[in-house]
Amino acid sequence: MLSTEEYDFVRVVQRFVDSEVKPVAHDLEAGDVYPEKLIDGMKELGIYGLAVPEPWGFGRVSAACYVLVTEELARGWMSLSGAMGGHTVVAKLILDFGTQEQKDKYLPRLATGELRATMALTEPGGGSDLQAMRTVAHAQDDEYVINGSKMWISNARHAGLVALLCKTDPSAEPAHKGISLLLVEKGEGLTVSRDLHKLGYKGVETSELVFENMRVPAQALLGTAEGEGFAQMMRGLEIGRIQVAARALGVGRAALEDSLRYAQERESFGKPIWKHQSIGNYLADMATKLEAARQLTLFAARRYDDGARVDMEAGMAKLFASETAMEIALNAVRIHGGYGYSSEFDIERYFRDAPLMIVGEGTNEIQRNVIVKQLIGRNPIPR
Ligand SMILES: Cc1cc2nc3c(=O)[nH]c(=O)nc-3n(C[C@H](O)[C@H](O)[C@H](O)COP(=O)(O)OP(=O)(O)OC[C@H]3O[C@@H](n4cnc5c(N)ncnc54)[C@H](O)[C@@H]3O)c2cc1C
Structure with a gap:
């Protein structure tokens, strides 16, 4: 359950989306324009500080509240929820695993959005098989020297801080024991080499990062011990996957709301199209699956708030919500007929945005691997 303050906050974000985001999202998307003004609005609302408690921030909200805020933003424009998702994961990583010095140094500026953060896991050679990564940070005196590249970041x-997953011991066996997280501030040796052209998720850049003999202080290591980065990041990805599920809820809801409106306005054979059973059935299924996805996502969020390990629950939420959003977006195209295919309507945007939630933050194939591993682990047969 959300507190009264949290409900009020979700309503404030809802109004922001209706008055500030919805009217401009179509044009920003079409021009692939970075939404500077909307990001400023999000900063003012405190959206970049949702994970940061006092004394560094203004008070952390529950994961369930975070889900509903993310859903609202994605309902307006999925790109906005993408502009705060990775940032929140990094803030949580610092909060959960950072030293006192790291918390004091970064959390206050992350909370206001003055400093924004991203996480860099994926490499040109692959994103699913993280243990095969090739980016290496060698300890040298009291510094790390980083070499390698990251893809799809x-x-x-716009981020001033990169949570970099890399190998501090490339020869470690198993490989994950040689993986660490470094908090890297932009500087000499780090280049954003190119932006990647995308099907959707416009306005917010996704880029390649190249590290060439970049030197960072030894204090950049998240926490105090090398070799813990993989486990730290897996915990971070739990909230990351809940957030991606929430983005899918927003895209699905936008597609459903537009379809409900259109199905009442548009007439054929002398009646509104929702009265044709096929269209009515689409709407009924869309609403039912969306609500099921929301409940699954809130379930994972509540378990997360309880402090439980939720890789299975977050994986289920992300898997189901993203596949549901894709299905709803496709049905919205069907309901809108030719106009669903028109770039003058928002429907085609939902259809282009939905696949990101299937691929991002660990593909849905990987989520199924996580889920089944947990299922078998929790239900062993006696031997
Ligand atoms: C727009 C966008 C933004 C992104 N933002 C970020 C970001 O900010 N930071 C970041 O680090 N990454 C980011 N990513 C990367 C994203 O997380 C990866 O694309 C994703 O994890 C998959 O990695 P890959 O693309 O290398 O595919 P691969 O790992 O090469 O996988 C290819 C295919 O093989 C399947 N596959 C691979 N291994 C298995 C297996 N063991 N079992 C079953 N199937 C398998 C995959 O599911 C997929 O279908 C972003 C991606 C996109 C598209």
Whole structure:
């Protein structure tokens, strides 16, 4: 359950989306324009500080509240929810695993959005098999020297802080024991080499990062011990996957709301199209699955708030919500007929945005691997 303050906050974000985001999203998307003004509005609302408690921030909200805020933003424009998702994961990583010095140094500025953060896991050679990564940070005196490259890094140009997953011991066996997280501030040796052209998720850049003999202080290591980065990031991805599920809820809801309106306005054979059973059935299924996806996502969020390990629950939420959003977006195209295919309507945007939630933050194939591993682990047969 959300507190009264949290409900009020979700309503404030809802109004922001209706009055500030919805009217401009179509044009920003079409021009692939970075939404500077909307990001400023999000900063003012405190959206970049949702994970940061006092004394560094203004008070952390529950994961369930975070889900509903994300859903609202994505309902207006999925790109906005992408502009704060990775940032929140990094803030949580610092909060959960950072030293006192790291918390004091970064959390206050992350909370206001003055400093924005991104996470860099994926490499040109692959994103699913993280243990095969090739980016290496060698300890040298009291510094790390970083070499390698990262691919598909969202907000790379606008983020001042990169949570970099890399190998500090490339020879470690098993490989994950040689993986660490470094908090890297932009500087000499780090280049945002190019932006990647995308099907959707416009306006917010996704880029390649190249590290060439970049030197960072030893204090950049998240926490105090090397070799813990993989486990730290897996915990971070739990909230990341809940957030991606929430983005899918927003895209699905926008597609459903537009379809409900259109199905009442548009007539054929002398009646509104929702009265044709096929169209009515689409709407009924869309609403039912969307609500099921929301409940699954809130379930994962509540378990997360309880402090439980939720890789299975977050994986289920992300898997189901993203596949549901894709299905709803496709049905919205069907309901809108030719106009569903027109770039003058928002429907085609939902259809282009939905696949990101299937691929991002660990593909849905990987989510199924996580889910089944947990299922078998929790239900072993006696031997
Ligand atoms: C717009 C966008 C933004 C992104 N933002 C970020 C970001 O900010 N930071 C970041 O680090 N990454 C980011 N990513 C990367 C994203 O997380 C990866 O694309 C994703 O994890 C998949 O990695 P890959 O693309 O290398 O595919 P691969 O790992 O090469 O996978 C290819 C296919 O093989 C399947 N596959 C691979 N291994 C298995 C297996 N063991 N079992 C079953 N199937 C398998 C995959 O599911 C997929 O279908 C972003 C991606 C996109 C598209």
